[in-house]
Amino acid sequence: MPELPTWLTPTMSALSQQFIEGRLPHGLLLVGHPGNGANLFSTNLAQRLLCLDKANQPCGRCKSCLLIASGHHPDLKVVEPEGKSQTIKVEAIREVIRRATETAQQGGNKVVWLKSAETMNVNAANALLKVLEEPPENTFLLVQAAQMARLLPTVRSRCRIVQLAQPERSDALSYLSAHNQLNQPVDVLLSMVSGRPLDALDLTQEQIDTWFEVERKFVENQSFTELSQFLAKQELSQVLEQAMLWVDTALRTQQNPNSQSDAVSPTMMNILRQLEPVSLFGFRDYIVEKRLGLQRQANLNVQLMAEELTWQWLGLRGMQ
Ligand SMILES: [Zn+2]
Numbered sequence: 001m002p003e004l005p006t007w008l009t010p011t012m013s014a015l016s017q018q019f020i021e022g023r024l025p026h027g028l029l030l031v032g033h034p035g036n037g038a039n040l041f042s043t044n045l046a047q048r049l050l051c052l053d054k055a056n057q058p059c060g061r062c063k064s065c066l067l068i069a070s071g072h073h074p075d076l077k078v079v080e081p082e083g084k085s086q087t088i089k090v091e092a093i094r095e096v097i098r099r100a101t102e103t104a105q106q107g108g109n110k111v112v113w114l115k116s117a118e119t120m121n122v123n124a125a126n127a128l129l130k131v132l133e134e135p136p137e138n139t140f141l142l143v144q145a146a147q148m149a150r151l152l153p154t155v156r157s158r159c160r161i162v163q164l165a166q167p168e169r170s171d172a173l174s175y176l177s178a179h180n181q182l183n184q185p186v187d188v189l190l191s192m193v194s195g196r197p198l199d200a201l202d203l204t205q206e207q208i209d210t211w212f213e214v215e216r217k218f219v220e221n222q223s224f225t226e227l228s229q230f231l232a233k234q235e236l237s238q239v240l241e242q243a244m245l246w247v248d249t250a251l252r253t254q255q256n257p258n259s260q261s262d263a264v265s266p267t268m269m270n271i272l273r274q275l276e277p278v279s280l281f282g283f284r285d286y287i288v289e290k291r292l293g294l295q296r297q298a299n300l301n302v303q304l305m306a307e308e309l310t311w312q313w314l315g316l317r318g319m320q
Helices: 008-019 038-050 063-070 088-098 122-133 153-156 169-179 186-192 199-201 205-220 224-232 236-256 266-273 279-298 304-315
Strands: 026-031 077-078 110-114 138-144 161-165
Touching: 008 038, 008 169, 026 038, 038 063, 038 110, 077 088, 077 122, 088 110, 088 122, 122 138, 122 153, 169 186, 186 199, 186 205, 186 266, 186 279, 205 224, 205 236, 205 266, 224 304, 236 266, 236 304, 279 304
Parallel strands: 026 138, 026 161, 077 110, 110 138
Antiparallel strands: none
16 A cells, blocks of 8 residues: 555554554544545555554554455445535445444454545435444444535534644655656646645646646737637636646745746746736736636636636736
8 A cells, every 4th residue: 555645644643543542433534635645544544443453553464454455345335426416325325334234244343434525415414424423333434525614514523523634845745756657847746736746646648738738828829819719628727726826926936036936937937027916916816716716606608717817817918
């Protein structure tokens, strides 16, 4: 199993200690983003809870540890969002509860791992409540969510909340340097995924190419029609993140010339450096507003948004 990133090890040690002392609650709400290692944390914790060597968990050698490593442990049930709606449905929860009441096949503990638990619908959450109130014997429930606010308060209140740490940028960079297979500076990769190192490891060459192409179009294209048509074909939430990075880097560089980023080209920096901070802040406010709009409402008019963004950008550069 991949090693746990350094920023997650103190929490893991604390939980392991509580488990060894028999003080670990059976319902744990693990709050963290998979891009910061939340999935890795859950798998590691599951291995600890299932390992048959009580003295040296996880031993990595017992039958249970080997089954986890192979990805098929009969006493580890994983529930994930499914279907077009990408939600966790009540049937999935009921099935897991039914299985959890059976005896553990390896004679140890049983673990139920709910991935992206914030996608549970209300019925599923209510079914989960019952099992959280009276967990079957030797069963641990790992309820993992990127955002706690989207879970029912009743689910939250029945779990021990474990807030998983987010990496400092320096920790994220060294983790990425150790694991990166792509031929790109890690600083660029990390900037592409809002600083989440495990998301950076999932990037494809195509996504990286698109990232640079988007910047090139913004730099070179001065035609409203061409730029807006190009943008309408892109993932706009990603473009907004990238534009935010440009603006933030430019604002930082105006205060401290050494804070340049490899993720923003010198040409783009030259363009932004010539702009007044007040204009950059105005553009930044616009991005923040649109980002929120995208989060709240999935079906926005893409064409309209692309045109608006183009209008704002060309206006910023005095090209309207
Ligand atoms: Zn073991």
